[in-house]
Amino acid sequence: MGLSLSSCLKDTCEATTTYAAFEPVYVSADDFRQPIQAAAPRSLEEPGKIYVFQDYLFINERHKGIHVIDNSNPASPQPVSFIEIPGNVDMAVRGNLLYADNYVDVVSIDISNPAAPVFAGRSEAVIPHFGIDPELGFLVEYKETEITQEVECSAYPGSSFRDGTLIFIDMASNEFDIATTSAANDFSNGASQTGQGGSMARFTLAMDHLYIVDDNSLRVLALSTPERPELINTTGLGWGIETIFPLGDKLFIGSQTGMYIVDISTPSQPEYLSVFTHANACDPVYVDGDIAYVTLRDGTECQTFTNQLDVVDVSDLLSPRLIRSFDMHNPHGLSKSGDALFICENEQGVKVFDAAVAEEVGNRQIAHLKGFQAYDIITISSQKLAIVVGDDGLFQYDISNPEAPERLSNLMSL
Template sequence: MKNPSPLLSALFILVILFLTPGCLKDHCTDMSSFKTYSPIYMSPSVFRSAVKSGPARAIGQTGKIYFQNGYLFLNEPDSGIHVIDDRDPANPKNISFINIPGNIDMAVNGNILYADSYVDLVAIDISDPDNIKVAKRIENVFPLRYFTYGFQDDPAGKGMIVGFRAKDTVVKKSCDIPVNYNGYYYDAAQNTLYAAAAANVPPPAANTSLPGSTGGSTARFTLMTHYLYTVNQSTLRLYNVVQPDNPVAGDSINLSQMVETIFPYEQYLFIGSPLGMLIYEASNPEQPVFKSKFLHFYGCDPVVAQNGYAYVTIRSGTACHTTNINELDIVNLSDMNNPSLVTILPLTNPHGLAVDGDHLIVCDGTGGVRFINISDKSSPKILKTINNVIAHDAIALNGLLIVTAQNGLYQYDYHDFSNPRLLSKINLASK
């Protein structure tokens, strides 16, 4: 047998080297331009000692709303609650601010304000809004917040994420670390997001009735029969508030699906979920039991109920996991075991809503504020639309309408329902 020629041997070696470049070096790196995002934490000791009252301050963003005895409580997401003297709705006075880190939801029971503060429930004595006192804190009753890209709170360690530090940088990146098809990757070891400079990558973000007391339709807290009920993710939690300043945690009920809102009606709790409306009977307030459900297309769905009917809005959007369903559903509750659809009214992008007798007000996102006559439940009629108000939620109280919107807090007199009259507006702080 003849030995291969030197030329063939050389060609063979070159082919092998060409096909196996990884054998020539131990590690491959490249230089890439990124914007990095690293979480900023607030330690547990800091956020648990930060609840305090202070002077009124400009409103940066509108969140949940609650009204009681002439006072309006307006949440500013993750910051706290503005206290507004609304005894004269034409001239509301922003009188104080309650600093509550991580606050999103609230309910008011006499002189006690219940609020979430990240993973904790806080009961706050507001008898003197200028000098509030924490009456009780129940720790670790709410789930951790998860953020896009893989970030999460760490209450037992670093604390709660209060923001992200952004930085432009050039990174020596291992070829073994892929940038996904959206132009970013999350480095778990460094707890840092790397977003390719050339990609349009959004920054990290959180995936966030007693007589005389009224909360908006997007509330996750509600009061009924000396109990505070809260919903979060897939859990209904109960707190006995017979002694308002000493809430006592009761049972937690697994709802077996993601839920968004809660609304009290008679002895029932109406719970909004992306898949539909759940009805729980709370005639025994410490042991609510599942009664029935009304299913609809997948989407975000605040719900209110009155006089034997429920009103459910369903909207599209990224957070709602649907792209084309925007409507109002009117549901007959004459048989609580089998709620039935009466009719559907197509809308633009409905959010919160409020009902007062034959009057229904819907915050229709970019479609404005809709004033709808519902005297004939099978044929609702839009009587008036206020445009140029991107509204989020509403409270209707005997002719007074309070609306939170993208650019402020509006109040209207709707005694003439087809011609509502603007009483006042509180603008947001300039950015």
């Protein structure tokens, strides 16, 4: 905030301040609880999260649906259909069923024929919302716009205020995160009945259940009726929950304040084990054996100026321990194949590190894939393949030699 004094004779003060204005977005049940439709393939525009199942890629088109891509030849990926799902951000696949969020619902899509997906069922109101207006419907998100204005100091309203239905937050403040969000192991078995999400996922399948994280809880959905998952448990975890990563009968859950470790050996009753705390920051997680790799990044929604990689010893699940932190540019999603750790560095692309010695990983960069924005990545060790998605589209690399990955293909965004 800049201040200017206008005169020595009169005490006046003007402030120029920039606010993020958050406008509520409502959707009525009648608008989105329509039969889910499959359509012809379309170009990527705002690609979001990715999911791999057998020879297919599923790429979220933010808040619009899912691209289905035949990736049997990674050098020539072929879009085969687009599933129109309003409000969609996340997905997971088990057998022939694709599970996806449809605002507050979870819909099930039969993908026996990926070129012609068919709506199979719906589980209503199993994903949290911010309230219901009897006339407008579900409040599902707040849309952000930036407003800069001059105000008199005496009228300066502070770091946040409400005007009608709008919420304003001073961009220079660190007051709170308005919820603008809507939810992995290395996948190497093409015959698996479940697929693989990226490190930014909020959905995961484990122990024959669907697990979903929202801003402050872990939700468990039973799949006894696969077409209509049933919400059977909600476990509170705090605030700022962002991502979920399964490893055997454990879940590693990233939040803006730390990494939670949860036991799901009794799948319907998750048990909190411990938390590794860190500075406020957005926090994807990837776990390999006894080592967890946690990327922390800054940004408006992340409330911090921290950009780093934390390497955490999780050999004792009740007492995770920081091994070392390394400075990064703006790390997002990450994945690991063998001893190579791949980190998406936003507009700087993907950086590759030798992780053979965890204590030195951040000092051992061995490759840099440039020329595109990178949001998330999945590696498939058996195919020596890295799949990257970001604002610029889909990029695939042969990682047989991690020190010199070779680009196989790309599908550019419009």
